[in-house]
Amino acid sequence: MAKALPGGQPTDSDTPHFDGFGAVPGVRPGQRFATRRALAQTGVHRQSIAGIAGRGDRGAESVVLAGTHADDDHGDVIIYTGEGSVDPRRQTHDQQLTRGNAALAASAATGLPVRVTRRIATGPHAGSYRYDGLYRVEDYWSEQGPHGHRVWRFRLVQLPAVEQGEVAQPTPALTAGTQMRERGDRPRSVSSVQRVVRSTATANLVKRMHDYTCQVCGIRLQGATGGYAEAAHIRPLEPPHDGPDAVENVLCLCPNHHVLLDQGMLIINDDLTVVNRADSTLLGRLHETAEHRVDRRHLAHHRVHHGLPTDVTYQA
Amino acid sequence: MAKALPGGQPTDSDTPHFDGFGAVPGVRPGQRFATRRALAQTGVHRQSIAGIAGRGDRGAESVVLAGTHADDDHGDVIIYTGEGSVDPRRQTHDQQLTRGNAALAASAATGLPVRVTRRIATGPHAGSYRYDGLYRVEDYWSEQGPHGHRVWRFRLVQLPAVEQGEVAQPTPALTAGTQMRERGDRPRSVSSVQRVVRSTATANLVKRMHDYTCQVCGIRLQGATGGYAEAAHIRPLEPPHDGPDAVENVLCLCPNHHVLLDQGMLIINDDLTVVNRADSTLLGRLHETAEHRVDRRHLAHHRVHHGLPTDVTYQA
Numbered sequence: 001m002a003k004a005l006p007g008g009q010p011t012d013s014d015t016p017h018f019d020g021f022g023a024v025p026g027v028r029p030g031q032r033f034a035t036r037r038a039l040a041q042t043g044v045h046r047q048s049i050a051g052i053a054g055r056g057d058r059g060a061e062s063v064v065l066a067g068t069h070a071d072d073d074h075g076d077v078i079i080y081t082g083e084g085s086v087d088p089r090r091q092t093h094d095q096q097l098t099r100g101n102a103a104l105a106a107s108a109a110t111g112l113p114v115r116v117t118r119r120i121a122t123g124p125h126a127g128s129y130r131y132d133g134l135y136r137v138e139d140y141w142s143e144q145g146p147h148g149h150r151v152w153r154f155r156l157v158q159l160p161a162v163e164q165g166e167v168a169q170p171t172p173a174l175t176a177g178t179q180m181r182e183r184g185d186r187p188r189s190v191s192s193v194q195r196v197v198r199s200t201a202t203a204n205l206v207k208r209m210h211d212y213t214c215q216v217c218g219i220r221l222q223g224a225t226g227g228y229a230e231a232a233h234i235r236p237l238e239p240p241h242d243g244p245d246a247v248e249n250v251l252c253l254c255p256n257h258h259v260l261l262d263q264g265m266l267i268i269n270d271d272l273t274v275v276n277r278a279d280s281t282l283l284g285r286l287h288e289t290a291e292h293r294v295d296r297r298h299l300a301h302h303r304v305h306h307g308l309p310t311d312v313t314y315q316a
Numbered sequence: 317m318a319k320a321l322p323g324g325q326p327t328d329s330d331t332p333h334f335d336g337f338g339a340v341p342g343v344r345p346g347q348r349f350a351t352r353r354a355l356a357q358t359g360v361h362r363q364s365i366a367g368i369a370g371r372g373d374r375g376a377e378s379v380v381l382a383g384t385h386a387d388d389d390h391g392d393v394i395i396y397t398g399e400g401s402v403d404p405r406r407q408t409h410d411q412q413l414t415r416g417n418a419a420l421a422a423s424a425a426t427g428l429p430v431r432v433t434r435r436i437a438t439g440p441h442a443g444s445y446r447y448d449g450l451y452r453v454e455d456y457w458s459e460q461g462p463h464g465h466r467v468w469r470f471r472l473v474q475l476p477a478v479e480q481g482e483v484a485q486p487t488p489a490l491t492a493g494t495q496m497r498e499r500g501d502r503p504r505s506v507s508s509v510q511r512v513v514r515s516t517a518t519a520n521l522v523k524r525m526h527d528y529t530c531q532v533c534g535i536r537l538q539g540a541t542g543g544y545a546e547a548a549h550i551r552p553l554e555p556p557h558d559g560p561d562a563v564e565n566v567l568c569l570c571p572n573h574h575v576l577l578d579q580g581m582l583i584i585n586d587d588l589t590v591v592n593r594a595d596s597t598l599l600g601r602l603h604e605t606a607e608h609r610v611d612r613r614h615l616a617h618h619r620v621h622h623g624l625p626t627d628v629t630y631q632a
Binding site for chain 2: 057111196225230254263264265278
């Protein structure tokens with residue numbers, strides 16, 4: 001059934017469940033808008049004041065970089081600071097992973113694209129807004145702000161041009177942040193990246209050290225060509241974490257526990273007790289071997305990364 | 317510690333565990349070689365006759381497209397036919413998922429890059445070989461050959477230029493098929509893509525229909541922002557499968573069972589009994605609801621895809 005796009009145009013019948021995510025038909029990256037009101041009316045950013053538009057259960061539809069926050073803007077990579085008392089001079093409480101911040105966190109889990117608009121600070125167009133296309137929330141973490149209060153930070157990475165949803169393509173709203181099928185006799189399906197599992201030479205070594213057995217639950221998945229496991233870097237390789245690609249920073253996990261660790265739902269204490277953060281149950285103790293020790297500093301980094309105090313371990 | 321590269325040069329100390337995968341230092345895409353012997357001596361393809369070089373437990377290091385097989389070569393995408401009685405006039409038995417075929421299947425699981433060399437069939441350089449860079453094994457499946465015998469087919473997708481391992485970069489052998497970290501104060505770590513989890517609007521709908529509960533094991537992972545599940549297309553969207561992005565072709569699975577389904581280790585019969593192919597144990601029955609029915613034709617396609625006869629269900 002056809003639903004209304006933010007812009008008002010109906011979707012064609014090949015695009016079910018359009019829900020405000022992705023490119024807005026007729027709006028190209030680089031297009032300028034005079035006011036927040038214009039951004040809202042066209043559906044680029046459907047919030048008149050808030051910097052984050054979206055829903056916590058699905059993801060963030062769009063963000064506006066107003067230039068007033070402590071955002072770390074590298075163009076194609078943005079370290080976006082969450083909402084809630086973010087001015088260092090006025091921050092009086094911790095930011096919470098709720099509302100807009102929860103929406104951005106959900107985007108990391110669903111892989112849905114986020115529209116990014118920047119407020120132009122200088123030059124002839126100062127004060128206006130520029131839509132800069134679609135980004136993906138690759139990671140998020142908490143940091144201690146200058147006054148000791150917690151801020152949430154989100155790593156947004158620009159999607160390739162082919163995934164920016166050119167209006168020339170069919171169903172632009174849904175092709176945004178997606179990849180088309182190579183052949184198209186039937187209506188083309190589009191997909192967004194929900195998760196990318198990476199590996200490294202060190203990661204493959206750790207997987208072999210544990211014979212592809214999960215260090216949390218002890219399961220060993222039998223794949224088509226042998227054991228299957230995934231390597232998790234406790235302290236991520238990417239900035240700002242800059243974790244080392246070393247065996248003491250890598251765990252051999254089954255995909256389920258890899259997802260939970262990456263989402264901060266699996267907390268590992270220095271004594272290697274593993275706690276399920278969702279219900280505070282104790283899952284057991286991380287399996288460590290003589291040849292493969294885990295660096296406790298990286299475990300502490302992971303706890304802080306996900307909003308726990310650095311000097312306190314998590315109690316089941 | 318420094319190890320010898322296929323080309324003979326030592327790796328620098330920042331590249332542990334080099335194992336013959338990825339770009340060969342000094343060899344750029346497009347470079348020609350007069351003979352198979354030259355290919356072998358430089359380490360581009362360390363087999364004098366076989367088309368696939370590698371190890372079943374780690375992956376394929378390289379393949380040579382000799383132009384004699386029924387390969388479907390689109391340049392950046394290659395449907396590569398496995399080894400073992402591949403000439404339709406002479407195929408007298410099924411190809412097995414062993415040796416070179418097992419190595420290519422392992423590459424799909426490990427994400428390690430595969431060097432691709434093409435034999436030049438026509439023109440002034442006819443008969444010579446051209447190294448065409450690094451590819452990823454994205455998928456593989458079995459088909460019935462012209463004479464009713466099974467052939468294994470592998471979908472190789474060319475890696476982006478940035479991942480082709482320019483010699484100018486440090487540790488070229490390991491940067492091949494990889495992505496560099498954005499910052500490099502410490503020696504840069506490199507990673508290869510082991511797995512990409514995609515989603516679609518229909519997939520997200522199915523996940524909500526089941527409240528992110530795995531249809532095989534009933535587990536519901538609690539992520540940071542709600543339930544976490546992955547959607548699996550029973551019949552893949554990509555050619556040559558061309559499965560529909562429709563609810564009856566999608567399952568809501570936990571990451572563990574998603575991996576097993578994709579690798580053909582989870583067999584679902586028409587009566588929805590689920591069998592663990594590794595040990596032929598019965599895992600139970602797929603959870604189906606009134607609003608979400610599974611199309612048995614796609615289940616049959618999945619069984620054939622992974623080498624089971626189409627008209628026979630799998631016995632536990």
